[in-house]
Amino acid sequence: MMADKKVSILVVDDEESVRDSLYNWFIDDGYDVECAENAKAALIMLESRDFDIILADIKMPGMDGMEMHRRIKTLNKEPIFIIMTAFASVDTAVQALKNGAYDYVTKPFDPDDLSHLIRNAASHVALREENKSLKDRITTLEDVDDLIGESEGMKQVLREVESVAQSNSSVIITGESGTGKELIARAIHSNSPRKYFPLISVHCGALTESLLESELFGHEKGAFTGATFNRKGRFEMADGGTIFLDEIGTISPKMQIELLRVLEARTFVRVGGNKEITSDFRVICATNRDLKDMVKNGTFREDLYYRLNVVNIRIPPLRERVEDILLLVNHFIRKYCKSMSRDMISVEPAALKHLQEFEYPGNVRELENMIERAIVIGNGKEIRLKDLPMGKEVMGSSIESLGDLEKKHIASILNKYNWNISRASKALNVDRATLYNKIKKYDLKKNSS
Amino acid sequence: MKNKSIILVTCGHFEKIVIDKISEDLLFFFGFPLDIEECSLDLSSFYNPTRRQYDANLILKAIAKVSSPYALKTIGLMRVDIYIPILTYIFGQSILNGSTGIASLYRLRNELYGLKQDNKLLIERFRKVIVHEMGHAFGLIHCLNPNCIMRSSTYVEDLDQKDLEFCYKCKSELDERINGYSI
Numbered sequence: 001m002m003a004d005k006k007v008s009i010l011v012v013d014d015e016e017s018v019r020d021s022l023y024n025w026f027i028d029d030g031y032d033v034e035c036a037e038n039a040k041a042a043l044i045m046l047e048s049r050d051f052d053i054i055l056a057d058i059k060m061p062g063m064d065g066m067e068m069h070r071r072i073k074t075l076n077k078e079p080i081f082i083i084m085t086a087f088a089s090v091d092t093a094v095q096a097l098k099n100g101a102y103d104y105v106t107k108p109f110d111p112d113d114l115s116h117l118i119r120n121a122a123s124h125v126a127l128r129e130e131n132k133s134l135k136d137r138i139t140t141l142e143d144v145d146d147l148i149g150e151s152e153g154m155k156q157v158l159r160e161v162e163s164v165a166q167s168n169s170s171v172i173i174t175g176e177s178g179t180g181k182e183l184i185a186r187a188i189h190s191n192s193p194r195k196y197f198p199l200i201s202v203h204c205g206a207l208t209e210s211l212l213e214s215e216l217f218g219h220e221k222g223a224f225t226g227a228t229f230n231r232k233g234r235f236e237m238a239d240g241g242t243i244f245l246d247e248i249g250t251i252s253p254k255m256q257i258e259l260l261r262v263l264e265a266r267t268f269v270r271v272g273g274n275k276e277i278t279s280d281f282r283v284i285c286a287t288n289r290d291l292k293d294m295v296k297n298g299t300f301r302e303d304l305y306y307r308l309n310v311v312n313i314r315i316p317p318l319r320e321r322v323e324d325i326l327l328l329v330n331h332f333i334r335k336y337c338k339s340m341s342r343d344m345i346s347v348e349p350a351a352l353k354h355l356q357e358f359e360y361p362g363n364v365r366e367l368e369n370m371i372e373r374a375i376v377i378g379n380g381k382e383i384r385l386k387d388l389p390m391g392k393e394v395m396g397s398s399i400e401s402l403g404d405l406e407k408k409h410i411a412s413i414l415n416k417y418n419w420n421i422s423r424a425s426k427a428l429n430v431d432r433a434t435l436y437n438k439i440k441k442y443d444l445k446k447n448s449s
Numbered sequence: 450m451k452n453k454s455i456i457l458v459t460c461g462h463f464e465k466i467v468i469d470k471i472s473e474d475l476l477f478f479f480g481f482p483l484d485i486e487e488c489s490l491d492l493s494s495f496y497n498p499t500r501r502q503y504d505a506n507l508i509l510k511a512i513a514k515v516s517s518p519y520a521l522k523t524i525g526l527m528r529v530d531i532y533i534p535i536l537t538y539i540f541g542q543s544i545l546n547g548s549t550g551i552a553s554l555y556r557l558r559n560e561l562y563g564l565k566q567d568n569k570l571l572i573e574r575f576r577k578v579i580v581h582e583m584g585h586a587f588g589l590i591h592c593l594n595p596n597c598i599m600r601s602s603t604y605v606e607d608l609d610q611k612d613l614e615f616c617y618k619c620k621s622e623l624d625e626r627i628n629g630y631s632i
Contacts, residue, residue, distance in 0.1 A: 015534065017504075017506060017533075017534040018534050018535050021506060021533035021534050021535040021536065022535050024542070024544065024545065025533070025535070025536070027545045027590070028545055028585055028590055028591055028601070029590065029591045029601060030590040030591060107534075107535060108532070108535055108536050108537050109535060109536055109537065110536070110537050110603075111537070111538065111539060111603040112603035112604060114535075114536065115601060115603055
């Protein structure tokens with residue numbers, strides 16, 4: 001736990017003298033203490049704030065301590081729950097512990113026992129917080145080494161990343177498929193004050209409207225068939241961090257309204273729920289579509305566009321920054337030779353010339369895939385022209401266009417994996433959203449060759 | 450100018466040497482003029498026959514009620530066994546940043562734990578409890594420094610472990626709070 005954060009304790013007991021005694025005792029120890037006179041009052045308090053530790057009497061008029069504990073668990077809160085009782089019985093003690101209570105104590109306590117109990121519970125809270133924070137850091141600190149470029153276009157992008165990272169403004173990253181929009185989003189997040197909190201990515205194009213709604217806002221148990229547990233949505237998970245909405249141009253008009261409302265209020269309700277949830281997140285979107293055109297055509301809401309488009313970072317396609325190709329080629333050679341535990345290899349001049357002259361409709365991703373493939377099928381010493389897809393074309397072995405080749409290759413991989421999108425996208429080393437786009441682009445159907 | 454004083458209320462008989470030592474401590478640590486008064490309260494009304502102890506919360510409230518309007522802080526000295534409802538016993542009790550506190554020497558006696566009577570040690574423990582409770586009354590919370598007087602003590606051995614001194618951090622905070630009263 002952070003050194004400056006006080007452990008918070010909620011005391012729930014119908015006896016005023018007990019509440020006052022515990023309040024004074026814990027306040028002297030420097031804890032942040034609140035009291036509630038019954039379970040109902042405690043549950044109302046828990047709607048507006050969280051507590052690290054709850055000490056509750058088992059016998060209270062109305063709802064008892066055990067029932068209150070059960071209700072707290074459905075709220076998705078995880079305080080350390082300690083049951084107090086004036087009449088100890090083994091049955092209730094066992095039941096309380098079975099229900100997940102941290103401890104069960106009999107009133108009155110020995111002062112030393114109470115001190116130990118709360119100190120142990122506070123250390124437990126501290127360890128839990130530390131564990132969570134370390135996990136967040138591990139999953140959040142992204143490697144942005146792949147951001148390579150000395151061209152003026154790329155330098156401009158990096159300058160924009162640097163200046164926008166420290167702010168909280170919404171960002172739209174535009175650029176053709178394969179230019180590295182997600183990489184730029186990670187770079188912004190990793191250099192922002194939010195870097196120790198999660199970066200949550202959502203590929204809007206890969207999900208249907210109802211799935212996207214549940215994915216973004218979460219759902220309550222029983223909200224729909226198959227919703228057997230409460231589930232946090234991506235906005236909730238991004239609390240303190242950044243949410244990256246890829247392919248924002250593909251979301252439906254209904255989702256556009258929902259998204260606008262969340263961006264304005266920063267609160268939302270889970271699907272099937274009625275409790276408002278607040279989350280502090282930053283939004284970064286990406287698209288390869290022209291959102292301005294979509295606004296003109298009436299397919300994208302103007303108010304949402306202006307809400308998202310506070311800062312716009314355009315990533316130039318690779319053909320507009322040919323001076324970066326050599327740097328990228330060397331970078332990908334280093335990356336894949338290292339990951340495949342191979343010695344560093346070079347590129348033969350003819351191959352390099354073609355690599356530098358190629359148009360790259362698939363941008364950096366296409367170049368990366370080419371290099372990886374060339375290393376895999378090559379002779380282990382250098383990348384030759386014949387190891388490259390365009391090399392075959394140059395050598396007259398094929399008169400097919402790159403698009404045709406891509407279509408064929410994707411179809412064969414899909415068929416190989418029986419149209420399992422996850423496995424096929426993994427094999428092709430592209431994300432699921434890209435694969436869906438390619439299937440749509442080439443109008444591929446199951447069993448097509 | 451310090452125009453308010455700390456009032457020491459004795460509930461029961463205490464030897465002059467004990468009162469003198471306590472007065473010296475309070476003057477030394479808190480620097481306010483000190484008045485000593487005898488308790489006018491009937492403690493039997495705070496007695497709980499089931500527990501055979503005296504309710505510290507009720508005593509605190511009663512002392513606060515009869516306290517002089519010129520009292521900056523009032524500390525009651527007890528000889529009886531005191532408790533708060535949730536705990537089996539306490540050595541003392543005060544309201545954080547409040548105006549009243551109490552301390553009892555009942556549980557500080559060696560004889561209660563089957564040890565040889567030691568009046569010198571008893572007085573030293575009592576002085577520590579009183580200064581500790583006054584520290585709370587001046588707004589100090591428990592300190593983690595093992596030697597500091599503001600360290601929480603739930604056993605007499607804990608009391609013996611710590612010094613009759615505030616650590617540097619608590620002393621600085623106390624001085625700041627005392628200066629706040631002096632302006």
